[in-house]
Amino acid sequence: MIKRNEMMDRPVIENDVREYLRKEQKQLSGELRKIEMWANERRVPIIPHETVTFFNWLLPILQPKEILEIGTAIGFSAGLMIQASSTGSHVTTIERNPDMIEKAKVNFETLGISDQVTLLEGQASDWLEKLKNESIDFIFMDSAKAKYYDFFPLCYELLKKGGVIAIDDVLQGGTILDDRSDVPRRRRKIHEKLNAFLDVVLDHPALDASIIPLGDGLLLITKRESFDFGFMLTGEPRA
Numbered sequence: 001m002i003k004r005n006e007m008m009d010r011p012v013i014e015n016d017v018r019e020y021l022r023k024e025q026k027q028l029s030g031e032l033r034k035i036e037m038w039a040n041e042r043r044v045p046i047i048p049h050e051t052v053t054f055f056n057w058l059l060p061i062l063q064p065k066e067i068l069e070i071g072t073a074i075g076f077s078a079g080l081m082i083q084a085s086s087t088g089s090h091v092t093t094i095e096r097n098p099d100m101i102e103k104a105k106v107n108f109e110t111l112g113i114s115d116q117v118t119l120l121e122g123q124a125s126d127w128l129e130k131l132k133n134e135s136i137d138f139i140f141m142d143s144a145k146a147k148y149y150d151f152f153p154l155c156y157e158l159l160k161k162g163g164v165i166a167i168d169d170v171l172q173g174g175t176i177l178d179d180r181s182d183v184p185r186r187r188r189k190i191h192e193k194l195n196a197f198l199d200v201v202l203d204h205p206a207l208d209a210s211i212i213p214l215g216d217g218l219l220l221i222t223k224r225e226s227f228d229f230g231f232m233l234t235g236e237p238r239a
Contacts, residue, residue, distance in 0.1 A: 075104030171217030
């Protein structure tokens, strides 16, 4: 089942500013625009339009050839990244939700990019282990937020020096700043793991990191040098 994300309605900037960014910036065209409209009308979680326009600015500068995406959803962001990147770019994207997978396949056909996309079905943790020998220019993480801490060491290892990781929804509507006791029990794991993840990466000497207040917070990381983040692979934040 395709579920709505409750954080879609908890922006980290004022509503008027958010609506301005979504309505006044350049809109998409063609089939990609139709997919974006279909998702927004049905409240299906895809990257918001302010992130769309940012990617359309960023990716032509980076010109990534090999892109890895964790969290395909309906295939919208994969389509956007191929359209915005250099000619001949390829996206490897991982998704575990069967409903999302089927919709993504249809959208890849509609966009005419099936030959530029490798869709890996199943758990990201399993696939990331199998992709260890790959060399990736750009990684986009938009999956289970509590898993960012666990996925990051493997993603950083895959990333080329100078490559960029973009990680979506890291601010959780600003709730990552809340005291743990004020966080609903069902969301405490996300709260703890996201805070632990940010504690590791925001001031680490091996990388440059910046959070941009787009959507629900977009974290950008550039790999400056190799570093073994293996201590994060236990799945539990280090004390």
